[in-house]
Amino acid sequence: MSAEEVVREFGVEGSVKISPLGSGHIHRTYKVEAARQFVLQRVNKTIFTQPDVIASNNRLAFQYLKQHHPDFIFPQALPDLNGNDLFYDDEGFPWRLYPLIENTFTIDEVSTEQEAYEAAKGFAALSKNLYGIDTQLLKPTLDRFHDLSWRYKQFENALQKASPETIQMAKAEIEQAQSFQPLVSEYTQLIKEGVLQLRVMHNDTKVNNILFDSISRKAVCAIDLDTLMPGYFIYDLGDMVRTFVSPVTEEEKDISKIEFRKNIYNALVQGYLSQMGDVLTEQEMKFIPFAGKMMTYIMGLRFLADYLRGNTYYHITYPEQNRVRAKNQFHLLSLIEKNV
Ligand code: GN1
Ligand code: MG
Numbered sequence: 001m002s003a004e005e006v007v008r009e010f011g012v013e014g015s016v017k018i019s020p021l022g023s024g025h026i027h028r029t030y031k032v033e034a035a036r037q038f039v040l041q042r043v044n045k046t047i048f049t050q051p052d053v054i055a056s057n058n059r060l061a062f063q064y065l066k067q068h069h070p071d072f073i074f075p076q077a078l079p080d081l082n083g084n085d086l087f088y089d090d091e092g093f094p095w096r097l098y099p100l101i102e103n104t105f106t107i108d109e110v111s112t113e114q115e116a117y118e119a120a121k122g123f124a125a126l127s128k129n130l131y132g133i134d135t136q137l138l139k140p141t142l143d144r145f146h147d148l149s150w151r152y153k154q155f156e157n158a159l160q161k162a163s164p165e166t167i168q169m170a171k172a173e174i175e176q177a178q179s180f181q182p183l184v185s186e187y188t189q190l191i192k193e194g195v196l197q198l199r200v201m202h203n204d205t206k207v208n209n210i211l212f213d214s215i216s217r218k219a220v221c222a223i224d225l226d227t228l229m230p231g232y233f234i235y236d237l238g239d240m241v242r243t244f245v246s247p248v249t250e251e252e253k254d255i256s257k258i259e260f261r262k263n264i265y266n267a268l269v270q271g272y273l274s275q276m277g278d279v280l281t282e283q284e285m286k287f288i289p290f291a292g293k294m295m296t297y298i299m300g301l302r303f304l305a306d307y308l309r310g311n312t313y314y315h316i317t318y319p320e321q322n323r324v325r326a327k328n329q330f331h332l333l334s335l336i337e338k339n340v
Contacts, residue, residue, distance in 0.1 A: 001089035001090055001091070001093075003018045003030050003032075003040055003042075004016055004018060006040065006042075006087060006089060006095045007032055007034070007038070007040060007097065009080050009081055009087045009095075010038075010078060010079075010080045010081065010087065010097045011080070011081050012032065012034050012038065012097075013034070013035075014034055014035055015034065016032055016033065016034045017032075017033040017034075018030050018031070018032050018033075018040070019031050019033075021039060022106075022208075023108065023208065024224065025314050025315045026044045026047055026048075026226075026315075027041050027042060027043055027044050028041065028042040028044075029041050031100065032097070032100075036099065036100075037099075037100035037102065038078075038097050038098060038099060038100055039097070039098045039099075039100050040095065040096075040097050040098075041095065041096050041097075041098075042089075042093050042094075042095050043086070043093065043094040043095070043096065043226075045092065045093055045094060047142070047313070048141060048142070048226060050141065051086055051094040052086065053139050053140075053141050054141045054225075054226050054228075055077065055084075055085040055086050055096075056139070057138045057139065057141065057225075057228050057229055058076060058077065058085070058225050058228060059076070059085060060133070060137050060138060061074065061130055061133065061138070061200065061225075061228055062074050062076040064130060064132075064133045065129055065130070068129070068132065069129045072125070072129050073101070073220055073221040074126075074221065075098050075099075075101065075221060075223055075225070076098075077096040077097060077098055078096075078097045078098065078099065080097075101211055101220060101221070103213065103214045103215065104211040104212060104213060104214060104220050105211070105212050105214055106207075106208045106209075106210065106211060106212070106223075107207055107208065107212065108207070108208050108249055109207070109246075109247055109248065109249055110207055110243075110244045110245075110247075110264055110268075111247075113263055113264060113266075113267035114217070114267070115207075115212075115217075116244050116264045116265075116267040116268040116271060117267040117268065117270055117271035117274075118210075118212065118217070118218050118219045118271060119207050119210040119212075119219055119240070119244070119268070119271070120237075120240055120244075120267075120268040120269070120270075120271030120272040121219055121271040121272070121274050121275055122210045122219025122220070122221065122222055123202055123205045123209075123210065123222050123236055123240065123272070124236075124271065124272045124273075124274070124275035124276045125219075125275045126202055126221075126222050126228075127199055127200060127201055127202070127233070127236065127275075127276060127279070128275040128276055128278075128279055130199075130200040131199065131200075131279050133200060135198050135199060135200055135230045136230075138200055138228070138229050138230055139229065140229050140230070141226055141227055141228075141229050142227060145203060145227060145229075145231075146203065146231060146232075146235045146294075146295070146298060148183065148184055148187040148188075148294055148297065148298055148301075149184050149187060149188050151298050151301045151302060151305075152181065152184045152301060154301070154302075154305050155177060155301045155304060155305040155308075157305075158304075158305040158306075158308035158309045159174065159305075159308055161308075161309070162308040162309070166307070166308055166310075167308070169320075169323065170304065170307060170308065170323050170326075172327070173300075173304050173307075173323055173326045173327050173330065174304070176300075176326075176327070176330040177300065177301055177304055177326070177330065180297050180300075180330070180333060183293055183294060183297050186290065186294075187290075187294055190287065190290070191232075195281075195283045195284065195286075195287070196232040196233065196234065196284055196287065197232075197281065197284065198230045198231070198232065199230070199231070199232070199233060199279075200228065200229070200230060200231075201228075201229070201230070201231035201232070201233065201235050201236045202222055202225070202227065202228060202236050203227035203228070203229060203231050203235050203236065203239075204224055204226070204227045204239065205222075205235075205236045205237075205239040205240050205243070206239060206243045207240070207243045207244055208243075209222055209223050209224040210222055210223070211223055233276065233280060233284060233291075234287055234288075234290060234291035234294060234295070235291075235295065236272075237269070237272055237288065237291040237292070238290075238291035238292050238293070238294055238295025238296070239295045239299075240268050240272070240292075241265065241268065241291060241292025241295065241296070241336065241340075242292060242295050242296040242299060242329070242332065244264055244265075244268050245259075245260050245261050245264050245265050245268075245292070245332075245336070246258045246259050246260065246261070246332055246335075247259055247261065250299065250303075250325050250328050250329060251321075251324075251325065251328070252328055253324050253328075255327065255328060255331040258328060258331050258332050258335065259335070260332075260335040260336060260338070260339045262339060265292075265339070265340070269288060289340045292336045292340060293333060293336055293337060293340070296329055296332050296333040296336055297329075297333055299325075299329050300325075300326045300329030300330045300333060301326075302314075303322045303323070303325040303326040303329060304322070304323065304326035306322045307320075307322035307323040307326065
């Protein structure tokens with residue numbers, strides 16, 4: 001079904017202009033210009049095999065926030081003509097439509113301390129305002145998503161099945177992946193001790209998942225809520241460290257451009273704690289330094305495992321891209337280890 005046919009199912013009338021939007025690796029996203037403007041998304045059903053769980057988690061969060069924090073901005077999907085948050089097309093693809101939040105912009109790299117502080121505050125405000133919801137009501141949309149020991153096992157499985165040529169190509173990255181393995185036991189131990197509390201987390205806090213206000217340049221809201229589900233604070237804080245501290249993104253091929261900017265790190269932690277400081281326990285706070293390490297490691301392992309598997313998960317535009325991303329992440333991880 002065409003994107004235009006789909007928007008009609010959400011009751012959009014009159015002339016429409018539809019164009020691709022954003023830089024996500026997973027879904028197909030479009031901007032819809034009609035009498036009002038919308039964001040239309042076709043959900044990747046190979047990755048998200050239970051899209052109804054996403055819709056239900058989002059609706060529960062939306063209802064809780066409406067009741068407890070009515071001014072908080074949460075991008076909730078609009079119902080289709082049958083009142084559903086997802087519309088399934090004739091090929092079984094789920095689609096959803098959001099109102100476009102005007103006068104906002106996203107960034108792929110952080111340039112200033114203020115951006116780091118604001119974005120971190122934005123993600124933290126989401127968890128803080130959802131503090132109090134019954135965490136059990138929200139279900140995992142992707143199982144064991146940030147379970148480092150499981151991700152390590154997936155990497156090992158991929159390595160076992162990879163061809164000798166692929167292994168040869170990724171020799172250096174495989175060695176790097178193995179060299180950071182002590183982080184896996186640290187993670188396992190931490191979870192076992194039960195120090196971290198299960199909370200509702202965003203779980204994909206790349207900096208481009210925050211909308212900034214065009215005029216005030218403050219965070220307006222977090223977007224990309226597919227992984228809004230129970231998790232630990234280190235997942236959100238860690239993915240911010242991973243995507244904020246360096247002036248270049250995970251796509252950068254020249255690793256000499258990767259940096260750990262201490263001032264940006266401090267600003268993001270401050271922004272995060274400006275909201276979550278009251279919610280986190282003293283015990284949890286001790287694991288702030290661990291957050292960036294584990295999330296950067298997990299992403300390096302995931303990119304590398306995907307490369308070894310033949311690039312079945314992340315969208316790539318050139319054959320070595322996932323290996324290059326892994327190399328980038330392991331270099332960043334080594335810088336985080338030196339600086340945090
Ligand atoms: C994916 O939504 P998107 O494409 O920004 C991935 C994240 C990774 C990210 C790395 C569901 O996020 O976990 O951090 O790529 N999301 C999923 O860029 O796997
Ligand atoms: Mg995204």
